[in-house]
Amino acid sequence: xxxxxxxxxxxxxxxxxxxxxxxxxxxxxxxxxxxxxxxxxxxxxxxxxxxxxxxxxxxxxxxxxxxxxxxxxxxxxxxxxxxxxxxxxxxxxxxxxxxxxxxxxxxxxxxxxxxxxxxxxxxxxxxxxxxxxxxxxxxxxxxxxxxxxxxxxxxxx
Amino acid sequence: xxxxxxxxxxxxxxxxxxxxxxxxxxxxxxxxxxxxxxxxxxxxxxxxxxxxxxxxxxxxxxxxxxxxxxxxxxxxxxxxxxxxxxxxxxxxxxxxxxxxxxxxxxxxxxxxxxxxxxxxxxxxxxxxxxxxxxxxxxxxxxxxxxxxxxxxxxxxx
Amino acid sequence: xxxxxxxxxxxxxxxxxxxxxxxxxxxxxxxxxxxxxxxxxxxxxxxxxxxxxxxxxxxxxxxxxxxxxxxxxxxxxxxxxxxxxxxxxxxxxxxxxxxxxxxxxxxxxxxxxxxxxxxxxxxxxxxxxxxxxxxxxxxxxxxxxxxxxxxxxxxxx
Amino acid sequence: xxxxxxxxxxxxxxxxxxxxxxxxxxxxxxxxxxxxxxxxxxxxxxxxxxxxxxxxxxxxxxxxxxxxxxxxxxxxxxxxxxxxxxxxxxxxxxxxxxxxxxxxxxxxxxxxxxxxxxxxxxxxxxxxxxxxxxxxxxxxxxxxxxxxxxxxxxxxx
Amino acid sequence: xxxxxxxxxxxxxxxxxxxxxxxxxxxxxxxxxxxxxxxxxxxxxxxxxxxxxxxxxxxxxxxxxxxxxxxxxxxxxxxxxxxxxxxxxxxxxxxxxxxxxxxxxxxxxxxxxxxxxxxxxxxxxxxxxxxxxxxxxxxxxxxxxxxxxxxxxxxxx
Amino acid sequence: xxxxxxxxxxxxxxxxxxxxxxxxxxxxxxxxxxxxxxxxxxxxxxxxxxxxxxxxxxxxxxxxxxxxxxxxxxxxxxxxxxxxxxxxxxxxxxxxxxxxxxxxxxxxxxxxxxxxxxxxxxxxxxxxxxxxxxxxxxxxxxxxxxxxxxxxxxxxx
Ligand code: NI
Ligand code: NI
Ligand code: NI
Ligand code: NI
Ligand code: NI
Ligand code: NI
Ligand code: NI
Ligand code: NI
Ligand code: NI
Ligand code: NI
Ligand code: NI
Ligand code: NI
Numbered sequence: 001x002x003x004x005x006x007x008x009x010x011x012x013x014x015x016x017x018x019x020x021x022x023x024x025x026x027x028x029x030x031x032x033x034x035x036x037x038x039x040x041x042x043x044x045x046x047x048x049x050x051x052x053x054x055x056x057x058x059x060x061x062x063x064x065x066x067x068x069x070x071x072x073x074x075x076x077x078x079x080x081x082x083x084x085x086x087x088x089x090x091x092x093x094x095x096x097x098x099x100x101x102x103x104x105x106x107x108x109x110x111x112x113x114x115x116x117x118x119x120x121x122x123x124x125x126x127x128x129x130x131x132x133x134x135x136x137x138x139x140x141x142x143x144x145x146x147x148x149x150x151x152x153x154x155x156x157x
Numbered sequence: 158x159x160x161x162x163x164x165x166x167x168x169x170x171x172x173x174x175x176x177x178x179x180x181x182x183x184x185x186x187x188x189x190x191x192x193x194x195x196x197x198x199x200x201x202x203x204x205x206x207x208x209x210x211x212x213x214x215x216x217x218x219x220x221x222x223x224x225x226x227x228x229x230x231x232x233x234x235x236x237x238x239x240x241x242x243x244x245x246x247x248x249x250x251x252x253x254x255x256x257x258x259x260x261x262x263x264x265x266x267x268x269x270x271x272x273x274x275x276x277x278x279x280x281x282x283x284x285x286x287x288x289x290x291x292x293x294x295x296x297x298x299x300x301x302x303x304x305x306x307x308x309x310x311x312x313x314x
Numbered sequence: 315x316x317x318x319x320x321x322x323x324x325x326x327x328x329x330x331x332x333x334x335x336x337x338x339x340x341x342x343x344x345x346x347x348x349x350x351x352x353x354x355x356x357x358x359x360x361x362x363x364x365x366x367x368x369x370x371x372x373x374x375x376x377x378x379x380x381x382x383x384x385x386x387x388x389x390x391x392x393x394x395x396x397x398x399x400x401x402x403x404x405x406x407x408x409x410x411x412x413x414x415x416x417x418x419x420x421x422x423x424x425x426x427x428x429x430x431x432x433x434x435x436x437x438x439x440x441x442x443x444x445x446x447x448x449x450x451x452x453x454x455x456x457x458x459x460x461x462x463x464x465x466x467x468x469x470x471x
Numbered sequence: 472x473x474x475x476x477x478x479x480x481x482x483x484x485x486x487x488x489x490x491x492x493x494x495x496x497x498x499x500x501x502x503x504x505x506x507x508x509x510x511x512x513x514x515x516x517x518x519x520x521x522x523x524x525x526x527x528x529x530x531x532x533x534x535x536x537x538x539x540x541x542x543x544x545x546x547x548x549x550x551x552x553x554x555x556x557x558x559x560x561x562x563x564x565x566x567x568x569x570x571x572x573x574x575x576x577x578x579x580x581x582x583x584x585x586x587x588x589x590x591x592x593x594x595x596x597x598x599x600x601x602x603x604x605x606x607x608x609x610x611x612x613x614x615x616x617x618x619x620x621x622x623x624x625x626x627x628x
Numbered sequence: 629x630x631x632x633x634x635x636x637x638x639x640x641x642x643x644x645x646x647x648x649x650x651x652x653x654x655x656x657x658x659x660x661x662x663x664x665x666x667x668x669x670x671x672x673x674x675x676x677x678x679x680x681x682x683x684x685x686x687x688x689x690x691x692x693x694x695x696x697x698x699x700x701x702x703x704x705x706x707x708x709x710x711x712x713x714x715x716x717x718x719x720x721x722x723x724x725x726x727x728x729x730x731x732x733x734x735x736x737x738x739x740x741x742x743x744x745x746x747x748x749x750x751x752x753x754x755x756x757x758x759x760x761x762x763x764x765x766x767x768x769x770x771x772x773x774x775x776x777x778x779x780x781x782x783x784x785x
Numbered sequence: 786x787x788x789x790x791x792x793x794x795x796x797x798x799x800x801x802x803x804x805x806x807x808x809x810x811x812x813x814x815x816x817x818x819x820x821x822x823x824x825x826x827x828x829x830x831x832x833x834x835x836x837x838x839x840x841x842x843x844x845x846x847x848x849x850x851x852x853x854x855x856x857x858x859x860x861x862x863x864x865x866x867x868x869x870x871x872x873x874x875x876x877x878x879x880x881x882x883x884x885x886x887x888x889x890x891x892x893x894x895x896x897x898x899x900x901x902x903x904x905x906x907x908x909x910x911x912x913x914x915x916x917x918x919x920x921x922x923x924x925x926x927x928x929x930x931x932x933x934x935x936x937x938x939x940x941x942x
Contacts, residue, residue, distance in 0.1 A: 014871060020514060022183035023594070025238070026212035027440050028454040031447070033211045037837050043805060045842070046213040046835040048205030048362075049532075050517040050678045052508050053597075054190045055183035056203040056215045057516070061834075063871075073564045074588060079453050081182070083585040083592065084565035086485060086534075093858045094869035114868040117859060121868065123808070126341050126838075133345070139393050140342040145776055152777050171714060177357060180437070184597050185611040188604070194680050200648060202685070203678040205519075206375075207360040207835045209351050210440075214359070218677075220714075230407045231431060236610050240428040240435065241408035243328060243377075250701045251712035271711040274702060278711065280651070283498050283681075290502070296550050297499040302933055309934050334671060337751070339866070340807035340840030347839045360841040362833030363689075364521045364674040366665050367754075368818045369811035370831040371673070372841045387721045388745060395810070397742040397749065398722035400642060400691075462616055463623050491828060493654035494908070496709070497683035504682045517684040519676030520846075521831040523822050524911075525661045526654030527674040528830070529684045544878045545902060552653070554899040554906065555879035557799060557848075655911050656925040659918070676833075707924050754812050761816070767864050768813040 004125070007097045010116055014042060015066045017073060017087040020049060022057035024081040029058060032079040036062055039075055095121070102154070104146045106132035111147065122151050161282070164254045167273055171199060172223045174230065174244040177206060179214035181238040186215060189236040193219055196232055252278070259311070261303045263289035268304065279308050318439070321411045324430055328356060329380045331387065331401040334363060336371035338395040343372060346393040350376055353389055409435070416468070418460045420446035425461065436465050475596070478568045481587055485513060486537045488544065488558040491520065493528035495552040500529060503550040507533055510546055566592070573625070575617045577603035582618065593622050632753070635725045638744055642670060643694045645701065645715040648677065650685035652709040657686060660707040664690055667703055723749070730782070732774045734760035739775065750779050789910070792882045795901055799827060800851045802858065802872040805834065807842035809866040814843060817864040821847055824860055880906070887939070889931045891917035896932065907936050 021029065029046065036044045043063040051057045060080060064072045066089060076085050095114035102111050102124075109132065110125040124147040133140045178186065186203065193201045200220040208214045217237065221229045223246060233242050252271035259268050259281075266289065267282040281304040290297045335343065343360065350358045357377040365371045374394060378386045380403060390399050409428035416425050416438075423446065424439040438461040447454045492500065500517065507515045514534040522528045531551060535543045537560060547556050566585035573582050573595075580603065581596040595618040604611045649657065657674065664672045671691040679685045688708060692700045694717060704713050723742035730739050730752075737760065738753040752775040761768045806814065814831065821829045828848040836842045845865060849857045851874060861870050880899035887896050887909075894917065895910040909932040918925045 016871070020516060023597075024182050026179035026208060026214040027210075028458075029213055030211035031444055031454045033837060044837060045805060045844075046207075047518060047832060047844070048213065048676070050203075050682070050684050051183060052504060052515060052682060053184075054187035054678070054680060054682055056186055056205065056678050057183040058213045059516075059518070074590075077564070077566060077587060078590050081455070081592070081594070083568060083583075083594075084563050086487075086561040086563045088559065088561050088873065090871040090873050092869050092871045093862070095862060097868060112868075116862060119859075119863050121866070123866070123868075126808075130345055140345045141395070144342075145780075148773055148776060149780050152773075173714075177359060180440075185615075188601055188611045190680060201680060202648060202687075204361060204675060204687070205833070207839070207841050209347060209358060209839060211835070211837060211839055213835050216359075216361070231433075234407070234409060234430060235433050238435070238437070238612070240411060240426075240437075241406050243330070243404040243406045245402065245404045245716065247714040247716050249712050249714045250705070252705060254711060269711075273705060276702075276706050278709070280709070280711075283651075287502055297502045298552070301499075302937075305930055305933060306937050309930075334673060336811035337754075338810050340836060340842040341838075343841055344839035361675060362519070362841065364525070364527050365811060366525060366661060366672060367812075368521070368523060368525060368815035370521050370814055370833065370843045371811040373673075373675070388747075391721070391723060391744060392747050395749070395751070397725060397740075397751075398720050400644070400718040400720045402716065402718050459619055459623075462619060466616075466620050491830060494911075496652050497650035497679060497685040498681075500684055501682035517678075518832060519684065521674075522654060523818060523829060524655075525658035527657055527676065527686045528654040530830075530832070545904075548878070548880060548901060549904050552906070552908070554882060554897075554908075555877050557801075557875040557877045559873065559875050656929075659915055659925045709926070758816055768816045769866070772813075 004099060004110070006099070007094065009094070010096060011091065011093050013066055013089055013091050014063045015069055015087055016090050017062045017064065017069070017076065017085050019060050019076055019080060019082040019085045020051065020057060021060055021080055021082055022051045022055045029060065029080070032060070035079055036072065036075060039071065040064070040068070041072060095119070102147055102150050104143070104150050106136050106138070106143050106146060109143070109147050111151065161256060161267070163256070164251065166251070167253060168248065168250050170223055170246055170248050171220045172226055172244055173247050174219045174221065174226070174233065174242050176217050176233055176237060176239040176242045177208065177214060178217055178237055178239055179208045179212045186217065186237070189217070192236055193229065193232055196228065197221070197225070198229060252276070259304055259307050261300070261307050263293050263295070263300050263303060266300070266304050268308065318413060318424070320413070321408065323408070324410060325405065325407050327380055327403055327405050328377045329383055329401055330404050331376045331378065331383070331390065331399050333374050333390055333394060333396040333399045334365065334371060335374055335394055335396055336365045336369045343374065343394070346374070349393055350386065350389060353385065354378070354382070355386060409433070416461055416464050418457070418464050420450050420452070420457050420460060423457070423461050425465065475570060475581070477570070478565065480565070481567060482562065482564050484537055484560055484562050485534045486540055486558055487561050488533045488535065488540070488547065488556050490531050490547055490551060490553040490556045491522065491528055492531055492551055492553055493522045493526045500531065500551070503531070506550055507543065507546060510542065511535070511539070512543060566590070573618055573621050575614070575621050577607050577609070577614050577617060580614070580618050582622065632727060632738070634727070635722065637722070638724060639719065639721050641694055641717055641719050642691045643697055643715055644718050645690045645692065645697070645704065645713050647688050647704055647708060647710040647713045648679065648685060649688055649708055649710055650679045650683045657688065657708070660688070663707055664700065664703060667699065668692070668696070669700060723747070730775055730778050732778050734764050734766070734771050734774060737771070737775050739779065789884060789895070791884070792879065794879070795881060796876065796878050798851055798874055798876050799848045800854055800872055801875050802847045802849065802854070802861065802870050804845050804861055804865060804867040804870045805836065805842055806845055806865055806867055807836045807840045814845065814865070817845070820864055821857065821860060824856065825849070825853070826857060880904070887932055887935050889928070889935050891921050891923070891928050891931060894928070894932050896936065
């Protein structure tokens with residue numbers, strides 16, 4: 001899974017593709033989001049907008065690698081009601097990242113360590129936390145707090 | 158038109174009818190809004206919501222006189238994709254209101270005078286201002302400012 | 315699954331439970347939605363709101379059977395950051411509904427038939443359409459259109 | 472009307488002009504939208520945003536032909552409260568499109584046929600459907616379904 | 629400050645007052661929010677809505693003690709453009725709460741302890757954390773994590 | 786304060802920096818907005834968005850001078866949960882502006898005079914109006930109306 005790979009650079013570029021959708025219900029928009037995520041989009045999100053003729057609508061935004069433009073343009077045109085999509089290149093400043101595993105009372109949890117210019121963030125992987133919370137019948141916040149406690153212990157050793 | 162009638166009471170009750178719509182595009186939601194307004198709803202509005210399965214959706218809310226419940230429930234069930242609507246009664250505190258006409262350099266504009274407990278609001282009617290702005294090729298703000306100036310002059314006489 | 319059961323009444327009541335969440339991220343809100351849906355909520359939805367101190371926040375709304383209030387209040391208090399939830403009873407006007415199966419070139423699809431006061435809606439079940447669209451590599455709209463064509467043929471027989 | 476013209480290219484460019492509006496009510500924003508649409512904007516839409524000092528605000532976005540920048544910048548500065556607008560060029564991938572007329576039991580309805588890379592979409596024109604739905608006292612969905620049935624019949628001939 | 633008082637009950641009732649505002653800019657809505665919070669409202673929030681005539685608008689919601697209805701109705705009518713507000717009573721399930729002080733490397737931070745049916749939440753007071761983060765030039769997350777670590781230590785003693 | 790300086794040009798460029806935040810609550814987002822505004826951002830705003838896995842989230846947008854990119858990128862990475870931000874340059878068309886002081890029955894109020902291509906806007910400074918409204922116990926609209934009346938008198942002299 002892409003989102004769990006080590007990243008060693010601090011900048012790159014992404015393509016932002018957008019379409020305004022005023023003739024498609026939420027059911028099929030949710031279906032389209034699933035397909036776009038499965039196809040490897042870096043991010044997919046909806047923004048509520050308001051269009052002419054009193055139409056509550058939805059802007060669909062996809063962030064992808066610039067070289068995958070055709071793939072995502074085609075997916076958007078096939079799975080949404082729009083007949084045109086617009087796009088632009090954006091530059092990014094990103095944190096370098098690597099992963100480690102932490103033992104907790106809820107089992108092993110992967111943690112993403114992101115760093116840049118002296119800022120360091122350690123974030124427990126959502127999928128691991130969600131799994132652990134379900135299995136151990138606690139809240140997601142309980143698991144995330146436990147991970148932070150174990151990370152603090154490791155630092156103090 | 159109902160919204161321009163004199164109102165002499167300071168409280169009443171309204172029915173709020175709502176439906177969550179995750180399977181209907183903006184085009185037909187705009188069409189439904191027009192029908193509901195034409196049918197005499199006191200207010201019709203959309204709220205963007207987010208439902209399960211990644212569905213960006215829309216909550217349709219209608220405020221109407223309590224005795225018109227059947228009319229609006231039927232309109233909602235006929236013109237939207239929902240198979241059920243929920244409703245509740247709400248009490249209202251309202252300002253008494255009457256209307257007057259004000260002469261301005263952009264023509265005659267109706268003004269609504271609302272009052273309650275020492276608070277008085279004088280609001281130029283939107284339809285008149287919009288018409289005047291279009292005819293005289295000025296902005297809506299220009300017309301509204303002119304109306305306020307004429308109202309101030311009338312007060313100082 | 316509850317949403318596929320025959321319904322023979324045209325009105326009932328639901329409980330609307332709400333909480334404003336300004337101290338919880340989207341990840342754990344999505345987790346909470348999944349739990350609430352799994353627990354049998356009739357509907358769960360988020361509304362974007364804006365609170366004091368420049369806080370973009372989220373209103374979580376749950377519709378459930380009135381007799382399940384304790385279950386859902388407890389789930390909300392356990393899995394969200396709120397320390398209080400508010401609720402109210404709402405009455406509903408609903409369409410009677412039953413289900414049938416329709417043969418299409420994309421396989422068998424269940425269709426919900428909802429009716430009330432002369433209004434009849436036939437809606438293809440989302441899960442069946444989504445499955446068929448994935449398997450046959452077509453869009454969800456292609457499947458839904460095919461279902462409507464088969465329904466029209468059945469009517470003309 | 473521009474939106475009903477044949478289009479024979481599969482890419483072009485548009486200008487996106489935007490302004491954040493925190494000092495203007497919805498009434499005059501709706502008025503501005505009408506003027507911008509009348510002036511030939513390709514698209515006009517509002518996005519709810521939240522600004523500093525607890526201000527719920529509105530982002531106004533206009534898509535127009537790049538050579539019409541001055542026209543729309545001037546309209547925005549005249550009819551909204553902003554004192555500055557920002558803009559950027561975006562490239563578009565669009566579907567080729569042409570129009571045909573379809574006879575239905577609700578009268579003649581124009582249909583837009585959009586195509587690109589093997590994807591073909593046939594969409595009934597909203598204005599025709601809305602008019603037919605009002606005249607024949609049916610829902611918009613009824614008219615759109617009827618159009619799809621007639622299109623299917625034409626294909627099978 | 630009310631939000632820092634001990635609470636010993638697990639249910640109460642609140643009044644929800646609402647108004648739809650389509651003729652007032654964000655600046656004066658932010659001003660109104662400040663006044664309502666200062667006047668002791670339990671909660672004040674904005675919801676983006678879409679009204680007729682293409683108007684992006686704002687629903688203002690106030691939660692207050694039921695016996696303070698007149699105070700807040702009057703404030704709303706004086707400081708917003710609306711000429712009527714609606715309201716309803718809602719029941720609440722709340723967690724009992726008390727406060728304690730925790731020593732951290734960023735100074736003393738108050739912590740709210742909320743409990744109900746076996747669920748216990750310990751939340752650092754925002755104002756204290758924000759002050760500490762500004763003074764010590766760290767992020768708010770840094771302060772909140774430190775508080776959780778100190779709370780964990782206290783539990784293990 | 787930057788927003789009160791005379792501006793003598795009618796175009797410039799700004800950098801738009803954005804991040805999608807699905808793992809951070811509203812409390813700390815409000816804290817981040819305050820820091821960004823204090824650091825001299827030209828504008829900071831939140832947009833409600835919906836991300837995968839049913840996550841209601843928030844897009845944070847910052848407009849700043851292009852040469853201050855590093856400052857704001859660093860602030861965003863330090864004070865939000867994101868591990869990457871994207872940015873793009875946008876050109877702006879702006880109105881020239883200067884300031885004057887107007888005497889009113891609520892005290893002296895600064896007024897911004899913006900002009901371009903024959904459009905002139907005179908806007909009372911929010912901070913002055915808000916202060917006057919609080920001191921004189923009137924609504925913000927009362928103060929703004931009074932300022933407009935005094936401006937009209939000055940024009941007629
Ligand atoms: Ni385990
Ligand atoms: Ni997380
Ligand atoms: Ni005239
Ligand atoms: Ni008005
Ligand atoms: Ni098959
Ligand atoms: Ni469906
Ligand atoms: Ni006809
Ligand atoms: Ni359509
Ligand atoms: Ni200190
Ligand atoms: Ni907090
Ligand atoms: Ni004074
Ligand atoms: Ni202002």
